[in-house]
Amino acid sequence: xxxxxxxxxxxxxxxxxxxxxxxxxxxxxxxxxVHIVPVVGDDIPAGTILIKDKFIEAIxxxxxxxxxARIVDGAGFYAYPGMIDSYxxxxxxxxxxxxxxxxxxxxxxxxxxxxxxxxxxxxxxHIPITRSNGITxxxxxxxxxxxxxxxxxxxxxxxxxxxxxxKSPVAMHVEFPSISRRGFQREQAPQEEASKQxxxxxxxxxKARFYQKRRETAAKNLLLPMPEFDEKLDFLLPVVDGxxxxxxxxxxxxxxxxxxxxxxxxxxxxxxxxxxxxxxxxEEIAEAGIPAVxxxxxxxxxSWEDGYDALYRNPAALQKAGVKxxxxxxxxxxxxxxxxxxxxAAAFGLDKREALRAVTINPAEILGVADIMGSLEKGxxxxxxxxxxxxxxxxxxxxxxxxxxxxxxxxxxxTELLEKYKPRNKEKK
Amino acid sequence: xxxxxxxxxxxLILSFAASPAWPGGSLLVKNGxxxxxxxxxxxxxxxxxxxxxxKQIGENIQAPPGVQVIDASGxxxxxxxxxxxxxxxxxxTNETGDVITAEVDMADVIDAEDLSIFTALSGGVTMVHTxxxxxxxxxxxxxxxxxxxxxxxDELVVPQAYKALKFALGExxxxxxxxxxxxxxxxxxxxxxxxxIIRRELLRARTYMSQWDxxxxxxxxxxxxxxxxxxxxxxxxxxxxxxxRGNLVARCHSYRADETLEFINLSKEFGFKIACFEHIxxxxxxxxxxxxxxxxxxxxxxxxxxxxEAAEGIAPMAAYCAQNGILVSINSDSAERIRRLFNxxxxxxxxxxxxxxxxxxxxxxxxxxxxGVEKIAGSLEAGKHGDVAIFNEHPLSAYTRCEMTIIEGEVxxxxxxxxxxxxxxxxxxKEPKKG
Numbered sequence: 001x002x003x004x005x006x007x008x009x010x011x012x013x014x015x016x017x018x019x020x021x022x023x024x025x026x027x028x029x030x031x032x033x034v035h036i037v038p039v040v041g042d043d044i045p046a047g048t049i050l051i052k053d054k055f056i057e058a059i060x061x062x063x064x065x066x067x068x069a070r071i072v073d074g075a076g077f078y079a080y081p082g083m084i085d086s087y088x089x090x091x092x093x094x095x096x097x098x099x100x101x102x103x104x105x106x107x108x109x110x111x112x113x114x115x116x117x118x119x120x121x122x123x124x125x126h127i128p129i130t131r132s133n134g135i136t137x138x139x140x141x142x143x144x145x146x147x148x149x150x151x152x153x154x155x156x157x158x159x160x161x162x163x164x165x166x167k168s169p170v171a172m173h174v175e176f177p178s179i180s181r182r183g184f185q186r187e188q189a190p191q192e193e194a195s196k197q198x199x200x201x202x203x204x205x206x207k208a209r210f211y212q213k214r215r216e217t218a219a220k221n222l223l224l225p226m227p228e229f230d231e232k233l234d235f236l237l238p239v240v241d242g243x244x245x246x247x248x249x250x251x252x253x254x255x256x257x258x259x260x261x262x263x264x265x266x267x268x269x270x271x272x273x274x275x276x277x278x279x280x281x282x283e284e285i286a287e288a289g290i291p292a293v294x295x296x297x298x299x300x301x302x303s304w305e306d307g308y309d310a311l312y313r314n315p316a317a318l319q320k321a322g323v324k325x326x327x328x329x330x331x332x333x334x335x336x337x338x339x340x341x342x343x344x345a346a347a348f349g350l351d352k353r354e355a356l357r358a359v360t361i362n363p364a365e366i367l368g369v370a371d372i373m374g375s376l377e378k379g380x381x382x383x384x385x386x387x388x389x390x391x392x393x394x395x396x397x398x399x400x401x402x403x404x405x406x407x408x409x410x411x412x413x414x415t416e417l418l419e420k421y422k423p424r425n426k427e428k429k
Numbered sequence: 430x431x432x433x434x435x436x437x438x439x440x441l442i443l444s445f446a447a448s449p450a451w452p453g454g455s456l457l458v459k460n461g462x463x464x465x466x467x468x469x470x471x472x473x474x475x476x477x478x479x480x481x482x483x484k485q486i487g488e489n490i491q492a493p494p495g496v497q498v499i500d501a502s503g504x505x506x507x508x509x510x511x512x513x514x515x516x517x518x519x520x521x522t523n524e525t526g527d528v529i530t531a532e533v534d535m536a537d538v539i540d541a542e543d544l545s546i547f548t549a550l551s552g553g554v555t556m557v558h559t560x561x562x563x564x565x566x567x568x569x570x571x572x573x574x575x576x577x578x579x580x581x582x583d584e585l586v587v588p589q590a591y592k593a594l595k596f597a598l599g600e601x602x603x604x605x606x607x608x609x610x611x612x613x614x615x616x617x618x619x620x621x622x623x624x625x626i627i628r629r630e631l632l633r634a635r636t637y638m639s640q641w642d643x644x645x646x647x648x649x650x651x652x653x654x655x656x657x658x659x660x661x662x663x664x665x666x667x668x669x670x671x672x673x674r675g676n677l678v679a680r681c682h683s684y685r686a687d688e689t690l691e692f693i694n695l696s697k698e699f700g701f702k703i704a705c706f707e708h709i710x711x712x713x714x715x716x717x718x719x720x721x722x723x724x725x726x727x728x729x730x731x732x733x734x735x736x737x738e739a740a741e742g743i744a745p746m747a748a749y750c751a752q753n754g755i756l757v758s759i760n761s762d763s764a765e766r767i768r769r770l771f772n773x774x775x776x777x778x779x780x781x782x783x784x785x786x787x788x789x790x791x792x793x794x795x796x797x798x799x800x801g802v803e804k805i806a807g808s809l810e811a812g813k814h815g816d817v818a819i820f821n822e823h824p825l826s827a828y829t830r831c832e833m834t835i836i837e838g839e840v841x842x843x844x845x846x847x848x849x850x851x852x853x854x855x856x857x858x859k860e861p862k863k864g
Contacts, residue, residue: 042511097606097735098737099608129744159513289500300548300765307851308547308847333733339827347821352828367521373693392816393828394772394779395778395779413741414743414745415745417743418749421716428716
């Protein structure tokens with residue numbers, strides 16, 4: 001009996017020492033001697049970032065590193081917060097010409113019930129490529145129709161949609177009716193048709209408000225009939241409540257004005273997306289306090305009269321007028337290029353620091369997650385990118401990426417295919 | 430009187446026709462960081478262009494009297510960017526009325542008014558190889574142009590460039606992505622068919638050539654029969670005969686490694702020259718074959734996954750292939766991407782660590798070699814054409830911007846002038862003239 005107890009105790013002791021021992025040392029990772037670009041606050045030329053579990057435990061010049069912490073030597077590197085893509089199709093689009101691989105577009109015009117994150121493919125080949133360029137989170141969005149559905153913010157690591165979702169829904173997406181040409185190829189919608197659609201949109205919100213009122217009164221009075229469940233109206237409730245922002249895709253100046261009016265009349269929270277002619281109405285957008293997610297700059301100006309560089313100088317004009325801006329890739333296969341949209345805007349007048357903010361802290365604020373990401377600060381998720389230079393530069397190499405405190409694999413189909421064929425090519429020489 | 434007018438117009442026309450080609454301009458670009466591409470970097474140097482040709486590159490060059498000086502202090506001067514695969518400045522891309530259309534010539538449909546020319550100039554591009562599309566296994570002849578905006582179309586043509594014929598393999602000629610298209614499919618709809626139809630046409634061309642050879646031989650004989658008739662002239666086969674005689678080179682749109690190798694086999698079977706494979710996202714799979722044959726590739730740096738055959742196109746390919754003996758150029762194939770080819774070149778540093786000068790070659794010297802114009806363009810050297818781009822920061826930086834584009838000593842894009850004109854126009858709009 002005594003023997004048994006002894007064995008039992010020793011087993012317990014070993015297990016306990018393993019468990020507690022791990023807790024004491026393993027959760028700490030310290031990135032040492034690294035040039036920190038926290039985005040919020042001044043740079044720290046040679047500092048330490050102490051990670052505990054998922055979070056930044058401490059950051060600064062003189063940080064005491066706990067004994068047994070995993071040490072990452074950051075000498076020669078710059079540490080940036082992971083970048084955030086504010087509008088993309090990662091995990092929803094694989095090969096753009098093959099409909100079987102496209103899941104961000106539903107049929108029909110009114111689809112508030114759709115949730116993009118429920119169609120997410122964690123195995124998308126585009127995710128590791130994007131991650132390896134320092135982008136650690138992305139808003140994956142539905143598109144098309146009038147009300148496209150709900151977007152969600154994902155971390156760019158994880159085996160299942162559930163493991164990847166940070167926040168969902170983030171916004172309800174609306175393709176604002178256009179009275180102007182958006183681009184050269186797009187068809188011109190007649191003004192009447194556009195105003196009809198704006199009325200339709202307002203009608204949906206009003207119906208949702210009425211639906212809510214009927215439900216509330218019925219809940220208080222058992223004699224009143226409870227209204228039938230209505231899928232469309234039900235999912236619009238958080239919007240009319242002011243809990244869920246509308247992300248409104250709107251491009252031309254006239255349409256932006258109409259959208260501002262719409263937002264103010266409906267008293268809803270809103271984010272603009274696209275805003276290609278925002279520079280023409282920048283003050284009005286700033287006054288309305290509506291942030292703007294800039295669409296891909298890999299596009300032509302919406303009209304030749306705007307000038308060849310209209311898209312490139314648009315972000316600077318918006319930022320200078322006081323609009324909070326964030327960049328987006330508007331893509332899946334080229335989501336990795338997010339930093340270069342910011343740099344392109346910087347080449348045409350946007351302050352470089354503002355360009356960096358527009359892929360880090362600004363998107364975090366716009367998407368409502370600034371408490372946990374968007375900068376390197378104590379208490380935030382340890383989403384850290386180590387690069388050999390300016391993270392927005394084309395020539396910079398990203399060396400290591402941490403998401404939620406865990407170092408992630410930077411290999412991708414790019415590296416895998418190249419490694420697969422290298423031996424064959426050598427042998428054949 | 431009518432006679433007089435007629436005579437006068439004749440003289441006018443004749444005098445225009447007799448006048449020499451556009452002579453080219455003269456100017457001195459001063460105090461820029463000169464990226465010659467072939468002869469290193471001059472940190473603070475000058476380029477003298479006289480009559481359209483680079484006369485001298487060096488330090489402290491004095492401007493000859495009357496020659497305009499362009500101050501490039503603090504700026505970067507590089508050879509004009511060359512796009513080896515484009516479809517701009519044309520009023521048509523694909524002749525889709527038939528499957529084999531070797532008889533069409535893009536030189537017949539040059540659109541010198543195309544606004545895309547300005548777009549390209551705003552990105553430092555001075556020369557494009559503008560091509561037939563990829564709808565047909567055998568398309569038409571391509572043409573190489575200098576982007577001399579505002580000049581008559583025949584002055585844009587670069588006569589020194591290779592005469593090239595467009596071929597296309599894979600999904601486009603087999604019409605794989607015409608989802609929802611109605612009507613019966615046209616032959617071919619498979620890669621077997623694409624290869625077979627190219628072989629069929631080349632065999633027809635061979636027979637056609639021998640018919641002409643026989644006719645010429647007999648007609649040159651001492652007493653040719655009076656009933657001797659020449660073979661029927663066929664413009665399509667005439668073009669293919671030129672290819673088989675080596676007077677034309679093939680530029681072949683290909684995606685998969687396997688179809689590319691099959692096309693190399695065809696070129697050996699018929700003895701024609703392949704100047705370059707287009708797009709070829711799987712080139713990294715067959716590096717020894719391409720390097721061994723000395724065939725260049727004209728590729729996207731990382732535009733990919735837009736169709737199945739483009740789903741294994743990897744960004745590190747440009748650097749990897751360039752480092753393993755293949756002549757690589759980066760093309761735009763787009764009226765939009767054409768204005769940021771220098772950004773794509775920079776990505777070859779990120780993906781594969783190509784040295785800066787080699788990265789710059791991907792959009793300058795390498796496409797020049799692929800087009801057969803390396804004696805006149807692709808680098809900054811005395812004797813070459815004065816085709817120059819000036820950028821505010823290093824052209825391989827993400828923060829750079831093209832400031833000026835010069836072709837043969839003439840300024841075709843000047844950002845500061847553009848901006849002041851825009852400002853002026855905006856002012857006039859705000860204050861409409863009274864009256």
